[in-house]
Amino acid sequence: MTTSTAEPMRLTTSVPSSEGPWRRAGHQFLRQRSALIGLVVIGLLAFTALFAPLLAPNDPIGVLLGKEAGIVKRSGPCVHLFGCPADQPQHIMGVDGNFRDLFSRIIYGARLSLLTGFVTVSISLVLGVLLGAVAGYLGGWLDNLIMRLLDVLLAFPFLLLAIAIVSILGPGLLNAMLGIAIVSVPAYARVIRASVLTVREEDYVLAARAIGVPPVSILFGHIMPNAVSPLIVQATLGIGTAILDVAALSFLGLGAQPPTPEWGSMLSAERNQVFTAPHLVFLPGLAIMLTVLGFNLIGDGLRDALDPRLKR
Amino acid sequence: MHIPDRRSLRPLAGALLLALFVPVIAACGGTSTTQNPTAATGPTTAAPTVAATTPLTTTGAITTTEAITTTEAITTTEAITTTEAVTTTAAPLVNTQATYTEGALLSVAAKACGDGYTGNLKAITAVDPTTVKFSFCTPDPAFRAKAAFASFAILPSEYLSATGGAGDLIEKPIGTGPYQIVSWARGDSITLKRFDGYWGEKAKAETVVIRWSAEAAQRLLELQSGTVDGIDNPAPDAFTTIEADKTLQLKPRPGLNVFYLGMNNTFAPFDNEKVRQALAIGIDRERIVKNFYPAGSEVATHFTPCAIPNGCTGEVWPKYDLAAAKKLLAEAGFASGITTTLEYRDVVRGYLPEPGRVAEDIQAQLKELGIIATINVVDSATYLNKAAAGELKGLYLLGWGADFPDMTNFLDYHFGGGASQQFGTKFDDLTKALQQGASQPTDEKRAPSYVEANNLIAKHVPMVPIAHGASGVAYKADVTGAHSSPLSSEFFAVLDPGGRKTFTWLQNGEPAGLYCADETDGESLRVCEQINESLLAYEVGGTAVKPSLAESCDPNADLTEWTCKLRAGVKFHDGSTFDANDVVTSWAVQWDAANPLHKGRAGQFTYFSSLWGGFLNAPPAK
Numbered sequence: 001m002t003t004s005t006a007e008p009m010r011l012t013t014s015v016p017s018s019e020g021p022w023r024r025a026g027h028q029f030l031r032q033r034s035a036l037i038g039l040v041v042i043g044l045l046a047f048t049a050l051f052a053p054l055l056a057p058n059d060p061i062g063v064l065l066g067k068e069a070g071i072v073k074r075s076g077p078c079v080h081l082f083g084c085p086a087d088q089p090q091h092i093m094g095v096d097g098n099f100r101d102l103f104s105r106i107i108y109g110a111r112l113s114l115l116t117g118f119v120t121v122s123i124s125l126v127l128g129v130l131l132g133a134v135a136g137y138l139g140g141w142l143d144n145l146i147m148r149l150l151d152v153l154l155a156f157p158f159l160l161l162a163i164a165i166v167s168i169l170g171p172g173l174l175n176a177m178l179g180i181a182i183v184s185v186p187a188y189a190r191v192i193r194a195s196v197l198t199v200r201e202e203d204y205v206l207a208a209r210a211i212g213v214p215p216v217s218i219l220f221g222h223i224m225p226n227a228v229s230p231l232i233v234q235a236t237l238g239i240g241t242a243i244l245d246v247a248a249l250s251f252l253g254l255g256a257q258p259p260t261p262e263w264g265s266m267l268s269a270e271r272n273q274v275f276t277a278p279h280l281v282f283l284p285g286l287a288i289m290l291t292v293l294g295f296n297l298i299g300d301g302l303r304d305a306l307d308p309r310l311k312r
Numbered sequence: 313m314h315i316p317d318r319r320s321l322r323p324l325a326g327a328l329l330l331a332l333f334v335p336v337i338a339a340c341g342g343t344s345t346t347q348n349p350t351a352a353t354g355p356t357t358a359a360p361t362v363a364a365t366t367p368l369t370t371t372g373a374i375t376t377t378e379a380i381t382t383t384e385a386i387t388t389t390e391a392i393t394t395t396e397a398v399t400t401t402a403a404p405l406v407n408t409q410a411t412y413t414e415g416a417l418l419s420v421a422a423k424a425c426g427d428g429y430t431g432n433l434k435a436i437t438a439v440d441p442t443t444v445k446f447s448f449c450t451p452d453p454a455f456r457a458k459a460a461f462a463s464f465a466i467l468p469s470e471y472l473s474a475t476g477g478a479g480d481l482i483e484k485p486i487g488t489g490p491y492q493i494v495s496w497a498r499g500d501s502i503t504l505k506r507f508d509g510y511w512g513e514k515a516k517a518e519t520v521v522i523r524w525s526a527e528a529a530q531r532l533l534e535l536q537s538g539t540v541d542g543i544d545n546p547a548p549d550a551f552t553t554i555e556a557d558k559t560l561q562l563k564p565r566p567g568l569n570v571f572y573l574g575m576n577n578t579f580a581p582f583d584n585e586k587v588r589q590a591l592a593i594g595i596d597r598e599r600i601v602k603n604f605y606p607a608g609s610e611v612a613t614h615f616t617p618c619a620i621p622n623g624c625t626g627e628v629w630p631k632y633d634l635a636a637a638k639k640l641l642a643e644a645g646f647a648s649g650i651t652t653t654l655e656y657r658d659v660v661r662g663y664l665p666e667p668g669r670v671a672e673d674i675q676a677q678l679k680e681l682g683i684i685a686t687i688n689v690v691d692s693a694t695y696l697n698k699a700a701a702g703e704l705k706g707l708y709l710l711g712w713g714a715d716f717p718d719m720t721n722f723l724d725y726h727f728g729g730g731a732s733q734q735f736g737t738k739f740d741d742l743t744k745a746l747q748q749g750a751s752q753p754t755d756e757k758r759a760p761s762y763v764e765a766n767n768l769i770a771k772h773v774p775m776v777p778i779a780h781g782a783s784g785v786a787y788k789a790d791v792t793g794a795h796s797s798p799l800s801s802e803f804f805a806v807l808d809p810g811g812r813k814t815f816t817w818l819q820n821g822e823p824a825g826l827y828c829a830d831e832t833d834g835e836s837l838r839v840c841e842q843i844n845e846s847l848l849a850y851e852v853g854g855t856a857v858k859p860s861l862a863e864s865c866d867p868n869a870d871l872t873e874w875t876c877k878l879r880a881g882v883k884f885h886d887g888s889t890f891d892a893n894d895v896v897t898s899w900a901v902q903w904d905a906a907n908p909l910h911k912g913r914a915g916q917f918t919y920f921s922s923l924w925g926g927f928l929n930a931p932p933a934k
Contacts, residue, residue, distance in 0.1 A: 063673065063676045065599065065603065065673075066599070073603055074549070097666065097669040098669055098676070099603070171688075253658075253689050257687055257688075258668070258671070258672050259672055259675060269668050269669075271527065272527055272528045272547055273529070273547070273549065274529050275532070275533070275550075275553075276547070276549040276550060
């Protein structure tokens, strides 16, 4: 009984005023149910991706034809526990058109999707932050030049420009990520520039400048830490978008090349079987949907948690 | 005390900016101005950039072609002045091999057989307005079967010269067929209407609309929902669905075709015969046919299907033997493996019902052999042009559907002296055997040559034949006259869509052009066959040759001369009368590479050169 009374005691002692801003944001975040759901989904996904070789029953690109008795092309999910005849080989999500285990492919696909999401966003973050921070901090003609060039990028339809870039670079997963990354740069640059513009005129920045702190230190030591929270939200939402866009490019044949188990290309490869073998289309689609949803939920949660005006 | 200001960062930032943006800007500019071959690799032609890089399927590029050809057309017509002299005026300038005779009756003749001219056709003469004589250097027993083919359709000579051999000719062909073209909405549909002045039995349906979709699922869905009356190539998995549906009917199409794994022997490592032989036995072809083809398909024992006379003579293709294949590769010096590409076009054809799945299976099989192949999907028209020009450097998937049931259609087209650069350098022993086979008068007398040819193909392995694929055509149940053609040339004039006025047909792809002298894709040929007619024709749903624009074509005793008696009173869609000069002109523009009208869409005229041995004034080989 003593422990149960101790719990609420600890909670009441941690009053918001005594917390640091990051801790407070963390608490705010965990208080939202949707954000938690997002966290769980992405947590599971990360777990799957990390331990893919242990979880996957088969080689994701291994053709099982001739290696497994009784395998049927495009056969539906078969789990012995749920009444699937024992003479049929067990495949939790069925078999694809090339006699490969769909479950294994989807598990390895999680790896690729997370990788594409993080790499794409990292590339565009680095470029976007550098451009946006420099533009916002220095201002003047350089600011104008950078922002107008980014406006030009923004003027193209998002996916169309990405397709154009990939067409020039040649199809492939790496190029698809690069294409999407380049196209997403303006969004990050704008967000960081706006934050830098407001923080730049704060007193502590003026003070730092007055005591002779070098400009690079001012920008990255004093301004950036205080301008970064909208960027975190943008980046989290951006991961979801990036995964979706890379899947779209792969669907068009510009991204991952066969036999890579990428969700978008898996969907594309079996699109004509949507009536005859729907699991081959819906399951990869579902995986994409869940992943993007997870990142979006986290992003929304972060936005609410990091916004000082939304204190509850 | 020095207070550093923001200025000190500027040069650094400027340099960074420049470095970042130069490639981006170059990338953006590049899409609109340059043609990037890799851009065409997307499977959907709907993607704008993909379409933009295949000039002949985009409206923008068409305008340019039209612009060019119109100016040329003007100069041609100016020079010619009279219509019957179509082929004469420009001839003396460049023609070293052809002699034209003008006047009321045209004739074209090769100055000499041999002597730089590889072809077999010697002369085409309009004897009188209803008689045309074809003379050959050596006997040509397959003349009737070949002359019936859609590429040798007869067009009005006036229209040929008016269009300059390209431009409108490709968009709006004029012929004598049961249907005439109304419009071709690029990327959407082709509309045909009944030609009331047709000489034969009039078409049943008043209008025919031809549409296309590369997606088998969409084709079936549209047929089920009733928006179309007939579809080509339903997916193999859907055959049972269609047969079970009382509102639909399935017409199976026998596999009068071949699907092969191609390679070009001018590129390493395929210039090494041992590598090619290793591929011949290193691919489990039975596994491909068994798992990715519908019932009724056969593993290819020869390049030509057995239903073609002499097709299956000679030794059977060697059995799958992975260990022996690896040994051959090691002997060739590739024990450590090969890295190459595996290219295909993502379109369904009777010989290849599931391109993507088959490509990935072959990729997996090649890996067992130690060959790492990167899959590359190329837009269909670009792919065919590149194949014919010999520009595909790696392995590639392609096939061939019979146009007429004769060995020459399969072997001469691919491996004969007049064949394209598709497989690289030709094999002299093989071309010689084919030439010999083509000139024998009967199938029995041709047999020894084709035994030799088939054995030489198995020895040299210019490609690996894999399957003779069965396919199908599905119609709504109320369509009468429903049929499938082993030549993939379903004839719409005999179809009655349950009394409705319009018959809508959904095929795999959009035609590249409708001047079929310069087309090789079945999607184009089928549309041409509704509009244009050749001297002879194949029976509906079969392969037998029957009279068409010619009432008869008869040979002389040694088969070196074929005299065709033309049908009287036949009108073209534009109202002009069909006569012997139209026949001579239609053939001559294809035959003589120096003819000012020898243009077409890509200017390859592959069928003519491969079936008749070569062009007059053929441009020197690259």
